[in-house]
Amino acid sequence: MAELITAWTSPDRAVALPVAVAIPLLACCGVLLLRHRPIAREAASVACGLALAGMVLALWPVAGQGLRFELWTWLPGLSLEFALEPLGLMFASVAAVLWPVTTIYAAGYLRAAQEPALARFFAFFALTIASAMWIALSANLITLLIGYELMTLATWPLVAHHGDAKARRGSRIYVAVLLATSIGLLLPAIVVTWVLAGSTDFRPGGLLAGQAGTGVLTLLFPLYLFGIGKAALMPVHRWLPAAMVAPAPVSALLHAVAVVKAGVFTVLKVAVYVFGLDTLRDSGAAEPMTWVAAFTLIAAAIVAIRSDDLKRRLAYSTVSQLAYIVLATTLAHEVAVAGGALHMVTHAVGKITLFLCAGAVAVAAGRTRVSELDGLGRAMPWTFAAFLTATVSIIGLPPTGGTWSKWLMLLGSAEAGQVVPMLVLLVGSLLAVAYLMPIAVRAFLRPPAGPPAHGDAPLVMTGPLVLTAIGCVALFFGADVVLAPLAATLELP
Amino acid sequence: MTGQLPVLQVAAPLLCAPLCVLLRSRTVAWLLFLVASLASLTCAALLAVRVDRSGTLRYAMGDWQAPYGIEFVVNGFNTPVLLLVSLSAVVVAVYSRRSVAGELAPRRVPLLYACLCLTLAGLLGLAITGDVFNAFVFLEISSLSTYTLIAMGRRRQALLAAFRYLVIGSVGAVFVLIGIGLAYAVTGTLNMGDLAQRVTGGHDNRSLQAAVVLVFVGLAVKMAVFPLHAWLPAAYAEAPSAVSTFIAATGTKVAIYVFCRFAFTVFGATLVFGAMPVGRIGLLLAALGILLGSAAACFQDDLRYLLAWSSVAQVGYIVAGVSLATTAGVSAAYLHMIMHSVTKAALFATAGLLLLRLGTVRLAALAGVGRRMPWTFAAFVVAGLGLVGVPPTAGFVSKWALVTALVEQGQWLVLAAMLSGSLLAVFYVGRVVEVAWFREPTADAEPAAAPASMVTAIWFLVLLSVSFGFDASLPAHLADAAASALLGNGGG
Numbered sequence: 001m002a003e004l005i006t007a008w009t010s011p012d013r014a015v016a017l018p019v020a021v022a023i024p025l026l027a028c029c030g031v032l033l034l035r036h037r038p039i040a041r042e043a044a045s046v047a048c049g050l051a052l053a054g055m056v057l058a059l060w061p062v063a064g065q066g067l068r069f070e071l072w073t074w075l076p077g078l079s080l081e082f083a084l085e086p087l088g089l090m091f092a093s094v095a096a097v098l099w100p101v102t103t104i105y106a107a108g109y110l111r112a113a114q115e116p117a118l119a120r121f122f123a124f125f126a127l128t129i130a131s132a133m134w135i136a137l138s139a140n141l142i143t144l145l146i147g148y149e150l151m152t153l154a155t156w157p158l159v160a161h162h163g164d165a166k167a168r169r170g171s172r173i174y175v176a177v178l179l180a181t182s183i184g185l186l187l188p189a190i191v192v193t194w195v196l197a198g199s200t201d202f203r204p205g206g207l208l209a210g211q212a213g214t215g216v217l218t219l220l221f222p223l224y225l226f227g228i229g230k231a232a233l234m235p236v237h238r239w240l241p242a243a244m245v246a247p248a249p250v251s252a253l254l255h256a257v258a259v260v261k262a263g264v265f266t267v268l269k270v271a272v273y274v275f276g277l278d279t280l281r282d283s284g285a286a287e288p289m290t291w292v293a294a295f296t297l298i299a300a301a302i303v304a305i306r307s308d309d310l311k312r313r314l315a316y317s318t319v320s321q322l323a324y325i326v327l328a329t330t331l332a333h334e335v336a337v338a339g340g341a342l343h344m345v346t347h348a349v350g351k352i353t354l355f356l357c358a359g360a361v362a363v364a365a366g367r368t369r370v371s372e373l374d375g376l377g378r379a380m381p382w383t384f385a386a387f388l389t390a391t392v393s394i395i396g397l398p399p400t401g402g403t404w405s406k407w408l409m410l411l412g413s414a415e416a417g418q419v420v421p422m423l424v425l426l427v428g429s430l431l432a433v434a435y436l437m438p439i440a441v442r443a444f445l446r447p448p449a450g451p452p453a454h455g456d457a458p459l460v461m462t463g464p465l466v467l468t469a470i471g472c473v474a475l476f477f478g479a480d481v482v483l484a485p486l487a488a489t490l491e492l493p
Numbered sequence: 494m495t496g497q498l499p500v501l502q503v504a505a506p507l508l509c510a511p512l513c514v515l516l517r518s519r520t521v522a523w524l525l526f527l528v529a530s531l532a533s534l535t536c537a538a539l540l541a542v543r544v545d546r547s548g549t550l551r552y553a554m555g556d557w558q559a560p561y562g563i564e565f566v567v568n569g570f571n572t573p574v575l576l577l578v579s580l581s582a583v584v585v586a587v588y589s590r591r592s593v594a595g596e597l598a599p600r601r602v603p604l605l606y607a608c609l610c611l612t613l614a615g616l617l618g619l620a621i622t623g624d625v626f627n628a629f630v631f632l633e634i635s636s637l638s639t640y641t642l643i644a645m646g647r648r649r650q651a652l653l654a655a656f657r658y659l660v661i662g663s664v665g666a667v668f669v670l671i672g673i674g675l676a677y678a679v680t681g682t683l684n685m686g687d688l689a690q691r692v693t694g695g696h697d698n699r700s701l702q703a704a705v706v707l708v709f710v711g712l713a714v715k716m717a718v719f720p721l722h723a724w725l726p727a728a729y730a731e732a733p734s735a736v737s738t739f740i741a742a743t744g745t746k747v748a749i750y751v752f753c754r755f756a757f758t759v760f761g762a763t764l765v766f767g768a769m770p771v772g773r774i775g776l777l778l779a780a781l782g783i784l785l786g787s788a789a790a791c792f793q794d795d796l797r798y799l800l801a802w803s804s805v806a807q808v809g810y811i812v813a814g815v816s817l818a819t820t821a822g823v824s825a826a827y828l829h830m831i832m833h834s835v836t837k838a839a840l841f842a843t844a845g846l847l848l849l850r851l852g853t854v855r856l857a858a859l860a861g862v863g864r865r866m867p868w869t870f871a872a873f874v875v876a877g878l879g880l881v882g883v884p885p886t887a888g889f890v891s892k893w894a895l896v897t898a899l900v901e902q903g904q905w906l907v908l909a910a911m912l913s914g915s916l917l918a919v920f921y922v923g924r925v926v927e928v929a930w931f932r933e934p935t936a937d938a939e940p941a942a943a944p945a946s947m948v949t950a951i952w953f954l955v956l957l958s959v960s961f962g963f964d965a966s967l968p969a970h971l972a973d974a975a976a977s978a979l980l981g982n983g984g985g
Contacts, residue, residue: 074965075894075965076973146889160930183912194897195900
């Protein structure tokens with residue numbers, strides 16, 4: 001026992017890292033074994049979720065110690081290895097904490113919506129979280145790629161869950177875009193990196209620093225950014241709206257948190273540990289991509305304003321907010337990158353709240369369009385209060401976590417002397433006001449079309465979404481705690 | 494006893510073949526094939542260990558010393574092939590018992606096993622021999638028995654497929670024979686090591702160059718390199734399931750090995766890839782094969798034709814690696830040979846099981862099959878992802894190696910073709926998966942239970958492929974040893 005405790009966070013063989021991946025896998029097996037006993041099945045899922053969340057949060061004190069765990073050598077010279085560093089821990093914590101919350105919600109939602117095949121749903125849900133943990137903890141690009149592809153495949157049955165023609169079409173686009181970009185662009189980018197640097201390890205200061213000329217870097221960077229299709233840069237963002245055919249908990253946890261955050265997380269990792277921020281800044285390799293991200297940010301926001309379907313509007317809002325993080329990364333300035341990393345957390349908590357609310361509205365009121373929401377705030381006060389809080393966080397106003405992430409990104413772009421990107425960031429926030437605020441305003445201020453025929457959603461659904469809304473506010477006060485390990489790594493002033 | 498291992502390797506299946514015919518019992522014939530393949534696997538494993546420890550093994554047939562007698566040579570370059578062929582045979586033996594019973598008339602079953610023994614003997618002999626004419630003989634043994642096996646398919650189209658393969662394959666064999674004859678005329682020897690020594694210096698000799706062209710064109714037919722692949726789709730798709738599993742795993746792979754053996758250790762890389770443009774032609778044909786094979790697979794309505802066309806594309810991947818003529822390229826080609834062999838065998842075996850239970854493997858008839866037979870179809874999905882090359886499957890390991898080898902040589906166009914091929918594979922595998930998992934089932938009749946032996950064989954292959962995906966050190970070690978044996982020219 002004593003040996004296990006020392007091994008738990010020993011620098012070279014930190015058992016905690018593979019265990020973090022194993023817990024959701026265990027949950028997956030547990031769900032399959034208990035598939036005929038619904039209560040036990042979901043209890044197992046939630047228990048594993050709580051265990052994982054507690055375990056990952058307990059790793060925060062040792063975030064900066066560079067814990068490693070080598071699984072095995074995969075090919076000569078290439079090994080599957082886990083390592084703990086601040087960015088990965090942020091991503092892992094977000095996914096781990098929101099997983100049990102969403103599982104409780106999903107149990108309520110799927111019953112209320114009378115969805116079929118719940119055991120399959122929870123099993124693949126757990127598998128997706130396992131792949132998210134794998135991605136967050138990978139120590140090199142190969143390990144990361146394995147988790148990345150696994151995640152695409154594990155979410156496929158979830159997107160196609162309904163099984164009707166529309167779900168099939170959506171899932172087809174989803175898988176095709178994500179696999180095509182990762183095999184067609186990301187894999188060659190990784191191979192080129194390997195040939196150039198002789199390694200695929202994430203290295204502080206950048207693996208490619210001093211290994212390649214400006215021309216190669218300028219070509220390689222877009223290959224990575226478009227190859228990481230999960231970061232949803234235009235024109236490879238099409239999978240995200242297509243994935244909205246999935247049930248609400250999937251949209252919430254996967255397409256607002258795990259999957260898209262895996263994308264921007266990979267972008268951040270590649271920029272910081274493969275290229276190196278200094279190399280990116282000095283070579284100007286990231287500059288063309290700044291404009292792609294800026295375009296995505298504005299264009300997606302405009303599409304969001306013009307969408308009447310609630311989930312579609314939220315999907316395009318996600319595309320726009322992801323572009324914030326990519327834009328901040330391409331500025332290659334430490335403060336902006338820290339802001340991007342923090343936005344990964346604050347946007348996750350905010351967007352999951354919005355999607356959970358959208359699901360609650362769809363189940364309780366049967367409404368999916370923005371124009372149908374007039375006056376619903378009175379019938380569903382908890383849901384729409386949470387919605388409003390999350391809206392404020394996505395826009396980036398106090399007292400919510402989004403304030404700090406947007407502030408840091410603006411500050412970073414100002415310090416880097418990038419005026420146009422800074423303006424883009426500001427305009428993006430204004431557009432966010434335009435596409436998110438009207439929803440809450442309609443719900444609370446417009447008179448309802450008829451007398452209220454229903455109350456708020458059941459407690460198993462409102463509970464989780466109120467919790468995540470409280471999370472949005474908590475992040476306002478706790479942002480410095482979240483950023484502390486990363487700030488030490490990036491040597492922020 | 495252990496000194497006789499190289500000849501036992503081939504003799505065991507060769508002796509079992511006539512016994513199968515003479516004893517005329519289905520069970521005995523099956524047992525004989527199982528014993529023959531287990532014996533070959535044991536020999537192959539023992540030989541691989543010995544070669545790994547002490548280097549090249551030579552065996553003079555009948556104690557007639559080379560270059561006058563026929564010589565068997567075991568070295569790093571053929572141990573992976575011997576292992577692959579005999580392991581496939583064991584798996585097919587386990588798989589075939591129930592599969593054959595469901596597809597063939599009882600009186601034909603012993604004949605099928607006799608032919609399988611002969612094919613096994615032919616392929617193993619082809620892999621182990623160190624004599625060019627002997628190689629031709631074994632090529633014919635394996636080919637003739639394969640034609641017969643394909644003709645045993647349960648549909649009448651099988652006869653046509655077998656006849657087509659017979660005509661094209663015989664033309665190819667004649668090319669090989671003429672090429673070998675020319676080489677003999679120029680050098681006066683048939684021993685591979687001896688030939689290699691006498692060829693050096695004669696690079697301007699037109700007859701020798703003609704010999705190279707003829708041998709390689711002939712082998713290209715057997716390898717199913719585009720555009721000489723026309724026999725393959727129907728042959729694989731119409732053969733009995735056990736047969737298509739076996740030849741999909743081994744047939745083209747052994748031919749590719751023979752190509753490598755001739756190119757690097759008989760004619761020599763300086764002649765083949767330096768003085769003659771075989772490398773460039775190989776890369777071009779490989780790229781075209783990958784693209785057209787994958788594209789054709791996308792348009793198939795029958796699962797087995799789809800898999801067969803995908804094989805045409807996969808041969809392109811292997812040929813591309815070989816044509817680079819670098820250590821990394823050849824090693825990657827060997828790796829892909831191993832990985833694809835395991836993966837494709839698993840896929841054809843699954844298709845065979847589906848055929849047995851549903852009576853057809855047309856895509857339209859597969860709607861909702863994934864829900865009715867989740868385990869069988871899960872095997873198909875895992876193996877199918879291996880075709881695409883998604884990590885962490887075996888296909889990803891070899892694709893990684895191939896892509897690295899191509900990037901090192903700056904072959905960007907071939908790289909583009911290879912990646913497009915993978916994307917097309919996403920499409921054709923995805924199509925099957927979607928039909929089987931996400932469509933509502935049409936037929937309401939519950940299919941019969943799957944025979945445990947077939948399921949075991951399938952899952953053995955699938956798990957092998959996944960374990961290679963997670964830890965590729967064993968196949969990578971074999972492939973590296975093969976590449977260094979071939980390019981180091983140490984084999985002779």
